């Protein structure tokens with residue numbers, strides 16, 4: 001993570017299906033989980049998420065989806081605390097499996113299905129922006145398809 005943004009992506013031309021290792025600058029296939037040259041792991045941010053839902057506005061009522069951990073709104077810690085250091089990304093987004101209640105303009109009103117996320121939640125899916133009052137970075141959540149076995 002500490003190497004992020006220090007190397008301009010424009011210095012090396014990448015073809016489709018390729019990505020660059022930020023540690024040793026070697027070119028890897030996009031599906032590579034670790035660098036084939038130096039074994040550095042690639043951050044999940046640059047790797048496509050399997051079963052990702054892109055057309056979230058078409059989600060039907062009562063269908064299920066899972067929010068990818070670490071996606072969604074966050075802020076940057078402004079002072080050290082027990083759990084976070086200055087400059088660290090603090091995720092505020094939801095995680096877990098949800099049921100669609102209603103698709104709205106900037107997100108999905110949903111119902112959390114586990115003990116951790118139980119209850120109604122609004123899953124932000126709107127554009128990326130920074131709140132001037134709070135400094136919170138609003139980022140759309142990443143959603144993936146889930147299969148739920150219904151008990152009959």
Ligand SMILES: [Zn+2]
Pocket residue numbers: 021022023024025026035036037038039040
């Ligand atoms: Zn490498």
